Amino acid sequence: MTVHIKRIYEPKQDKDGIRILVDRLWPRGLSKQDAAVHLWLKEVAPSPALRRWFGHDPAKWTEFQRRYQGELEKNASAVEELERQIEKSDATLLYAAKDLRHNHAIVLQRFLGKD
Numbered sequence: 001m002t003v004h005i006k007r008i009y010e011p012k013q014d015k016d017g018i019r020i021l022v023d024r025l026w027p028r029g030l031s032k033q034d035a036a037v038h039l040w041l042k043e044v045a046p047s048p049a050l051r052r053w054f055g056h057d058p059a060k061w062t063e064f065q066r067r068y069q070g071e072l073e074k075n076a077s078a079v080e081e082l083e084r085q086i087e088k089s090d091a092t093l094l095y096a097a098k099d100l101r102h103n104h105a106i107v108l109q110r111f112l113g114k115d
Contacts, residue, residue, distance in 0.1 A: 003086055003114035005105040008094040012036045017090030020082065022105055024048065027096035037094065039085060043078035046104050047071055061102045068107050083112065 004016065008027050012019065021027075021037045024045035046054070046068050054064040072079055085091065097103035 001086055001088070001114075002090045003109055003112060004090070004092040005109050006092055006094060007098075007100070008035055008037075008096050015090065016092040018085060018088070019092050019094055020085060021094045022082075022108055023094075023096050024051065025096075035094075041078060041082055041085075043075065044072070044082050044108065051104075056097060056099050056102060058099070058102050064102075064104075065107050068104055069111055072108070072111050079111075082108075086112070086114070 002017070006016075008021060008023075008030060018038045019036055021035070021040040021042075022044050024042045026032075026040075027035070045051075046064075050064070050067055050071065053067075054060050093105045093108060095103050095105040097105075
């Protein structure tokens with residue numbers, strides 16, 4: 001199965017498959033109906049402490065990736081739930097971050113081996 005990533009603010013497309021929000025916080029200014037999310041797996045998102053530390057600072061990107069992967073390795077139940085969902089069909093991991101090159105969805109996609 002294919003796993004895509006995209007900002008939740010982008011329009012829904014047929015190729016998205018199951019749409020899974022992987023942010024801990026609900027995206028600002030977006031209703032649940034407009035988001036067209038099938039599943040919200042906030043447990044698989046970076047911890048609040050890691051999110052605050054990173055602050056979307058590209059200079060911290062390499063270390064953020066290392067720390068977040070460590071969190072994922074310790075969070076087997078949330079990762080397993082995500083893997084169960086994506087094994088059934090194509091999926092899109094949705095995130096709200098503005099930075100398309102430095103966000104946790106990229107790390108998560110790679111961690112799952114779906115990049």
